[in-house]
Amino acid sequence: MKPFVLIAEDEESLVELLSYNLRAEGFRVDHVLDGGEVMGRLDEELPDLLLLDWMLPNLSGIEICRQIRRKSELRNLPVVMLTARGAEDDRIRGLDAGADDYVPKPFSTNELMARVRAVLRRTRPILAEQRIVRGVVELDLDTHKVTRNGTSIHLGPTEFRLLQHFMEHAGRVQSRTQLLDAVWGRDSEVEERTVDVHIRRLRKAMNVGNAPDIIRTVRSAGYAFEAPAA
Secondary structure (H helix, E strand, O other), X not given: OOOEEEEEOOXXXXXXXXXXXXXXXXXXXXXXXXXXXXHHHHHHOOOOEEEEEOOOOOOOHHHHHHHHHHOOOOOOOOEEEEEOOOOHHHHHHHHHOOOOEEEEOOOOHHHHHHHHHHHHHHHOHHHHOOEXXXXXXXXXXXXXXXXXXXXXXXXXXXHHHHHHHHHHOOOOOEOHHHXXXXXXXXXXXXXXHHHHHHHHHHHXXXXXXXXXXXXXXXXXXXEEEOOOOO
């Protein structure tokens, strides 16, 4: 599954440039143009990294960064701040507000992409790995193989993407809407009940021989992955 980067930037030409380069690097991308919309968008779907402009209309990047760090569910979200303010005091303010990196404009897109990759390696090392292990479940991103207790399990492409998303967010409750956005894409016309169908298929494949269920149903909220012990 492609890592998801949200761009919060009001300069549309820059949004287009960043989106093009990020997609070329293998990222899934979305954007908001107004600072007042950022927190609501984060509640809809948590990105793997936020590219955040300092000078946004209605709510500044600095204030957004402070709000992010005050919310427990967002506290570990990687934030790279973009700004035309290059003075040392401004860089310090950005970092003190909680940014993981600070890139002054104008910048080289190659340098920015390198900084994005570096922040993700530091804050989301699982995205750089080709193997995800949670308890006795192992998922190999190169070969698309899944094992449980060493036993190979065959999954269809959608079930594989579902399991990958669950394992990357182990223990975190995922609503049907969040799963639709992450696995099928925000522009998909797939209905929410389709998620339930694929969850059932995933459970049937993974819980062979009455093994404990790896997917916990959270009433009125969604589903969560529970890593099974040996």
